[in-house]
Amino acid sequence: MHHTLSRWLASNAGDCPLVEHRAVHTIPEALMHVPAMPGLMVKNLFVRDEKGRRHWLVIVPCDKRIDLAALGRLLPANKLSMASPERLLRHLGITPGSVSLFALLHDSTQAVELVLDQAVWEAESVQAHPLRNTATVALSHGAMVRFLAHTGHVPRILPIPAAN
Secondary structure (H helix, E strand, O other), rough: OHHHHHHHHHOOOOOOEEOOOOOOOOOOHHHHHHHOOOEOEEEEEEEOOOOOOEEEEEHHHHHHEEEEEHHHOOOOOOOOEEEHHHHHHHHHOOOOOOOOHHHHHHHHHHHHEEEEHHHHHHHEEEEEEOOOOOOOEEEEHHHHHHHHHHHHHOOEOOOEEOOO
């Protein structure tokens, strides 16, 4: 785990219980292998605009399918699509399967914009991988606010449109 993140988690440990588990890459795997713990299970998508000039980390409840075209109209951004693993590594310093809010630690220039679904923002706590998919942290709302203050990212909170 990233040294800065382990220090940050240690100082916020009361608000961030952590469980270890086998590697998970998908929501169905997480549902099967992550032990029961508090917090909303979420899905993290790293998306880009048509020209690849803007990037967003979009976080929604795990069972929500996003309507990318409708989200693009809200942001506004042209033709949103999933960004490549190479872009993910370049901008957030992680590989697919380990994406979470915590990856914003690697985005010191705030090049990645954070978009949170209203339900994620309003949750008492949210589950997030601590930069590896072999553990999950339950991040309280207060700890999430402190973490974002620490990275300098200001979340855009909106009801993210669901796909039919």
